[in-house]
Structures are given as C-alpha cells and as structure tokens.
Amino acid sequence: xxxxxxxxxxxxxKTVTWYTLTYEETGIKSLNDFFxxxxxxxxxxxxxxIKQDLQDLANWMKNIGDxxxxxxxxxxxxxxxxxALPHKQVKGLGLRLYCYWVSEQIIILFNGGIKTExxxxxxxxxxxxFYQAQSWSKQLENIGxxxxxxKITNLEELYLNS
Amino acid sequence: xxNLIDKxxxxxxxxxxxxxxxxxxxxxxxxFLLEHHPEIKTQNELAKxxxxxxxxxxxxxxxxxxxTLETLVKISVVLGRDVIMTDLRAKEKYxxxxxxxxxxxxxxxxxxxxxxxxxYYNTSTTPENDFQTLAAKFxxxxxxxxxxxDNTINKQLQ
Numbered sequence: 223x224x225x226x227x228x229x230x231x232x233x234x235x236k237t238v239t240w241y242t243l244t245y246e247e248t249g250i251k252s253l254n255d256f257f258x259x260x261x262x263x264x265x266x267x268x269x270x271x272i273k274q275d276l277q278d279l280a281n282w283m284k285n286i287g288d289x290x291x292x293x294x295x296x297x298x299x300x301x302x303x304x305x306a307l308p309h310k311q312v313k314g315l316g317l318r319l320y321c322y323w324v325s326e327q328i329i330i331l332f333n334g335g336i337k338t339e340x341x342x343x344x345x346x347x348x349x350x351x352f353y354q355a356q357s358w359s360k361q362l363e364n365i366g367x368x369x370x371x372x373k374i375t376n377l378e379e380l381y382l383n384s
Numbered sequence: 385x386x387n388l389i390d391k392x393x394x395x396x397x398x399x400x401x402x403x404x405x406x407x408x409x410x411x412x413x414x415x416f417l418l419e420h421h422p423e424i425k426t427q428n429e430l431a432k433x434x435x436x437x438x439x440x441x442x443x444x445x446x447x448x449x450x451x452t453l454e455t456l457v458k459i460s461v462v463l464g465r466d467v468i469m470t471d472l473r474a475k476e477k478y479x480x481x482x483x484x485x486x487x488x489x490x491x492x493x494x495x496x497x498x499x500x501x502x503x504y505y506n507t508s509t510t511p512e513n514d515f516q517t518l519a520a521k522f523x524x525x526x527x528x529x530x531x532x533x534d535n536t537i538n539k540q541l542q
Contacts, residue, residue: 232387233389233390254388257388277393277397280389280392280393281396288408289411291415
C-alpha cells in the first residue's frame with residue numbers, strides 16, 4: 223500500500239520559503255529525515271567530509287534563503303523531472319538532496335543521500351530517493367502548484383503517493 | 385518546530401558561516417550591479433566583457449564557487465563599480481564626507497532658540513563656508529521666522 227505525503231512549509235527566510243514533504247502516518251518530514259540520517263552517518267563512520275558537506279549545504283540554504291535574488295533554477299542540478307542540491311558546480315560525487323523548483327522563492331525539498339555512482343539508478347544509496355523524487359515531481363506537475371510570493375496557495379491539494 | 389537547517393548552521397565553524405555568507409553577498413552584489421548597469425545586463429554580456437565562458441560566470445554567481453580577488457577586481461573594473469568595500473572605505477565614503485550644520489533662530493541673543501534645524505551635507509560637493517546657501521535653504525522651511533539680514537541666526541558648524 224502506498225504511503226501518502228503532503229507538501230508542508232519547512233522554514234521561511236527573507237526571500238525563500240523551503241517546503242518539504244510530511245509523511246501523513248508518521249508526521250516525519252523528508253528533509254529532517256535527510257539531515258538526521260546524513261548527520262548520523264557522518265558521526266558513525268567519522269567522515270569529516272560528510273559533516274562539512276552537510277554544513278556547507280545548510281549554510282548555503284540559509285544564506286540563499288536570506289539573499290536578495292533567491293534560487294535561480296540554473297544554479298541547481300537538473301535530474302530529469304526534478305533538481306538536486308548542492309549546485310552542479312560542486313564537482314564529483316557526494317551529497318544529493320532532491321528537490322522540486324517552483325520559483326526563485328519557493329523550493330520543495332524531498333530526500334536524498336550520498337551518491338557513489340555517476341548514474342543515480344546504479345547507486346544503491348540514492349536510487350530509491352531518485353525514483354521517488356521523479357514520481358513526486360510528476361505528481362506535482364500534474365496537480366499544478368499555485369503560489370504567491372514566497373507562499374504556495376493550494377497546499378490543501380498537494381497530497382502525493384509514495 | 386525544529387529547523388534543522390539553522391541547527392546545522394549553528395554547529396558550523398565561524399569560518400564556514402562567514403565563507404558561505406560572503407559568497408552569497410558577493411553573488412547578490414554582482415547581480416545587483418548587472419541589474420542596474422546601463423549596458424551590461426546579463427551574465428552572458430558580462431562573460432563577453434571579461435573574455436570568459438558563460439559557464440564560468442554562472443559558476444561565479446552560484447554562491448558556492450570560491451571567487452578570487454583577481455576576478456572580483458576584473459568584474460569591478462568592467463562594471464565600473466566596486467563589488468566589495470571594506471568597512472573603513474565605506475565609512476570614509478559614506479560617513480566622514482558628511483558634516484552637519486545647525487541653525488537656530490532666536491528672538492534676541494539672550495533668549496533660548498525657538499527652533500533649530502540640522503542639515504547634513506557632503507563636504508566634497510558643498511562648499512563648507514556657503515552659509516548663505518544653507519541659511520536660505522533653512523529659510524524655505526521657516527519663512528516666517530527668519531531674516532537673513534538679521535543677526536539672530538546662530539551658526540554652529542559641527
């Protein structure tokens with residue numbers, strides 16, 4: 223049986239509102255799941271790079287959220303129907319957080335992991351998150367997102383199947 | 385609700401925080417200069433002027449790339465405006481060049497002023513001794529209370 227998730231506001235900064243998905247049954251937010259898993263993994267294996275990459279990502283999200291111009295689509299990694307953080311110019315493998323770009327002021331953050339293969343479909347760590355992000359993006363495209371400034375105005379319609 | 389973005393930011397080193405913040409500030413400043421430049425409006429046009437590839441400029445403006453001082457200087461020269469300014473330079477440019485002039489009106493020299501107005505002016509563009517000009521400006525705001533030929537105007541330069 224597929225589990226339902228709904229789009230919910232995560233945090234609003236001066237320019238950008240980051241949204242995420244909340245699992246209806248457990249109340250867990252996909253972004254919190256990502257941050258928690260990655261933090262625990264970094265601690266568990268003592269990998270300083272994971273910790274530093276996570277901190278760089280969080281700092282970028284906060285600062286771009288407070289920036290004047292917000293998140294231009296062109297600075298994200300295009301991954302078929304959706305996008306991923308961090309920016310495509312951060313070379314090599316590593317953290318991937320899938321997301322759906324709505325506007326410079328609105329981004330919906332899904333989940334992700336540590337990419338160890340060039341092709342996400344071949345990577346055991348993120349394959350599931352990649353497919354899930356594609357499915358959620360397609361559902362969001364089909365429903366259509368209405369928004370005004372930093373806010374989505376039809377949240378009550380944004381229920382998705384996992 | 386706990387915001388894990390801010391929680392992780394708070395756990396970051398001061399260097400990580402500052403580095404990230406400055407990169408976004410610089411990116412915003414360059415985008416702002418492009419938006420207000422009379423000729424160079426787009427990243428592509430900036431790339432041409434700098435003899436760089438579009439992708440290089442895009443990389444500079446993503447808020448993650450480590451931009452060099454040399455590149456910042458080139459961008460500042462091409463756009464005709466400084467991309468960054470130190471605190472000292474900013475004070476020199478925006479604060480130290482300004483001084484104020486207080487004008488008070490008294491009924492006679494022994495009485496308390498009935499009104500006082502302070503004007504701020506840029507010493508690099510306004511002659512410091514042009515008291516008559518400033519007094520005339522003052523008179524516009526207080527037409528019933530001032531007589532430029534009367535010695536009841538008290539000048540105080542600060």
